[in-house]
Amino acid sequence: xxxxxxxxxxxxxxxxxxxxxxxxxxxxxxxxxxxxxxxxxxxxxxxxxxxxxxxxxxxxxxxxxxxxxxxxxxxxxxxxxxxxxxxxxxxxxxxxxxxxxxxxxxxxxxxxxxxxxxxxxxxxxxxxxxxxxxxxxxxxxxxxxxxxxxxxxxxxxxxxxxxxxxxxxxxxxxxxxxxxxxxxxxxxxxxxxxxxxxxxxxxxxxxxxxxxxxxxxxxxxxxxxxxxxxxxxxxxxxxxxxxxxxxxxxxxxxxxxxxxxxxxxxxxxxxxxxxxxxxxxxxxxxxxxxxxxxxxxxxxxxxxxxxxxxxxxxxxxxxxxxxxxxxxxxxxxxxxxxxxxx
Ligand code: KG4
Numbered sequence: 001x002x003x004x005x006x007x008x009x010x011x012x013x014x015x016x017x018x019x020x021x022x023x024x025x026x027x028x029x030x031x032x033x034x035x036x037x038x039x040x041x042x043x044x045x046x047x048x049x050x051x052x053x054x055x056x057x058x059x060x061x062x063x064x065x066x067x068x069x070x071x072x073x074x075x076x077x078x079x080x081x082x083x084x085x086x087x088x089x090x091x092x093x094x095x096x097x098x099x100x101x102x103x104x105x106x107x108x109x110x111x112x113x114x115x116x117x118x119x120x121x122x123x124x125x126x127x128x129x130x131x132x133x134x135x136x137x138x139x140x141x142x143x144x145x146x147x148x149x150x151x152x153x154x155x156x157x158x159x160x161x162x163x164x165x166x167x168x169x170x171x172x173x174x175x176x177x178x179x180x181x182x183x184x185x186x187x188x189x190x191x192x193x194x195x196x197x198x199x200x201x202x203x204x205x206x207x208x209x210x211x212x213x214x215x216x217x218x219x220x221x222x223x224x225x226x227x228x229x230x231x232x233x234x235x236x237x238x239x240x241x242x243x244x245x246x247x248x249x250x251x252x253x254x255x256x257x258x259x260x261x262x263x264x265x266x267x268x269x270x271x272x273x274x275x276x277x278x279x280x281x282x283x284x285x286x287x288x289x290x291x292x293x294x295x296x297x298x299x300x301x302x303x304x305x306x307x308x309x310x311x312x313x314x315x316x317x318x319x320x321x322x323x324x325x326x327x328x329x330x331x332x333x334x335x336x337x338x339x340x341x342x
Pocket of ligand 1: 013138139140142165166169170181182184187272274275276277278303304305
């Protein structure tokens with residue numbers, strides 16, 4: 001096949017997304033409908049609202065993606081869809097739509113793992129990037145370090161034991177009264193703050209050097225806030241945000257660099273919503289330069305959930321022979337390295 005046109009669908013959390021990609025890495029259309037406003041009222045994602053909202057907009061969004069791409073339905077070669085991991089009802093909205101689309105068009109249905117999709121956002125941003133490389137994926141629901149040996153061959157070498165990094169950002173933001181989602185707001189607040197003003201913990205997991213833990217850090221920030229409140233003290237919130245961001249970055253950057261050294265990977269990629277964080281990006285740039293390793297960080301727009309990354313990974317899954325039939329289900333959890341995962 002000379003040209004491979006894929007319609008891709010992503011509905012794993014609170015973003016409804018549809019994209020059209022050509023030959024994996026060329027993005028012809030990438031449409032995102034964010035539900036953030038609907039969930040902000042509740043301070044976090046309400047799964048039932050997310051599922052309903054996906055169902056309401058997905059058909060129009062897919063049509064709009066096709067229009068933006070200048071493509072006809074009949075030109076599509078496959079439909080790719082995120083089927084795991086994520087909110088089960090939200091995933092099912094996308095999977096059901098994708099099944100209907102693939103069936104009615106008579107094209108293959110390609111199931112895509114959401115985290116594999118995040119990794120693939122780097123292929124879109126960096127046309128020259130090819131495995132093997134080490135990838136840190138830090139989002140609202142996941143934090144893990146993956147050794148990417150091939151486009152569909154990868155394993156997790158470290159993961160968070162409790163909260164995801166993004167979840168920690170969001171919970172700390174809520175404690176600071178910043179609103180939801182809080183990662184970006186903490187990032188902005190931290191600018192100009194003194195990152196050494198507050199002593200915050202950097203956790204490690206005994207015997208598992210690449211695993212991470214963020215719940216202690218979140219509790220430490222909350223304790224600082226409560227202590228100040230009890231004493232009637234005004235806190236320098238800019239410096240608290242800066243100290244917190246530094247602690248998260250310290251939990252990520254040196255770990256990834258150590259793993260790259262140990263595994264002999266000269267390329268390091270970062271993905272997921274938290275990869276948009278300016279402190280973490282700056283620390284990675286410095287560390288990679290000092291260590292002589294190539295660093296790949298997608299632009300912030302490609303870090304968060306999107307469907308282009310699902311279309312890109314879907315292409316590589318397709319080349320590897322991965323297909324789903326009409327019995328495809330959605331899964332709230334699924335390891336990225338499961339060999340036969342459907
Ligand atoms: O990848 P993503 O859009 O969704 C998931 O798959 O989870 O990531 C969303 C997460 C949220 O927790 C959000 O607060 C965080 O990414 N985030 C940030 C920044 N921008 C988004 N965290 C820190 N700094 C940022 N600039």
